[in-house]
Amino acid sequence: MHEPPGAFGLPQCRWTLGTLRQAAPFLHLSSNASLHHLLERLGISYKRGRHYLHSPDPHYRAKLALLACCQAQSRSDPHHYPLLYLDELTYYRQPTIAPAYEERGPHQPLARRSYQPNTPWRVGAALDGLSGRVIYRQARHIDCRELVCLYEDICQAYPKAKAIYLVADNWPLHYHPDVLAALVSQELPFPPRLTPTWPKEPSERAPRLELPIRMVQLPTYAPWTNPIEKLWRWLYQEVLHLHRLADDLGALKARVAEFLDQFHSGSLALLRYTGLLPP
Secondary structure (H helix, E strand, O other): OOOOHHHHOOOOOOOOHHHHHHHOHHHOOOOHHHHHHHHHHOOOOOOOOOOOOOOOOOOHHHHHHHHHHHHHHHHHOOOOOOEEEEEEEEEEOOOEOOOOOOOOOOOOOOOOOOOOOOOEEEEEEEEEOOOOOEEEEEEOOOOHHHHHHHHHHHHHHOOOOOOEEEEEOOOHHHHOHHHHOOEOOOOOOOOOOOOOOOOOOOOOOOOOOOEOEEEEEOOOOOHHHOOHHHHHHHHHHHHHEOOOOOOOHHHHHHHHHHHHHOOOOOOHHHHHHHOOOOO
């Protein structure tokens, strides 16, 4: 079942009952119905597929092991060693399409669009892995300056921290020399991939702030290792799917801010939703 039909000389990309019988004559089944009953007895059924991605990172296990060490230290001393998950999201003026209730028949839920351009807007946020607190910034673009401002907001929220573990994916901007210049000296055991045209050293205008942030690198192409991704899912469910604010981008941005503000002081519900609530 886990081999493609092409491995058996068949042109299809998926198995059917007929091609399964053709590829397995040793079963001596006379009809598709007989094969269907056999598969039922074996616990095999016809199921909808799902998207799947395997991280190609050769340091996948080592990165997760380092993250586990940081998580353990944060749990033992959260005031001095908080751990937050960082990520960025782009949303747009136009609503996204999703299921909703509607009367039976030809009518469908409507994503009411604007005639104006589909303007993008960016959110950068960090999720506290123990309290569910969310610290965020919105801007037209997330550049080095905006990212450093977000880092400053994070540090102001944890004035007693000796080190703030900031768990981030491999977006190159997280490791831009002008961004790292604002932090304490970093020990990155896994050299990040940077844009080849970027300078190797920070520019003179880059602020040197000595922010007590320690970057913790996630495996490449592994969004399931970053719980804040589920915060974005919740945002889409509550605010962005089928919204009716396409003609008022300011109101849409305010609605996004209102949603994120509810987690300003922490949230057990968010920890539960993201899978971070300890047993």
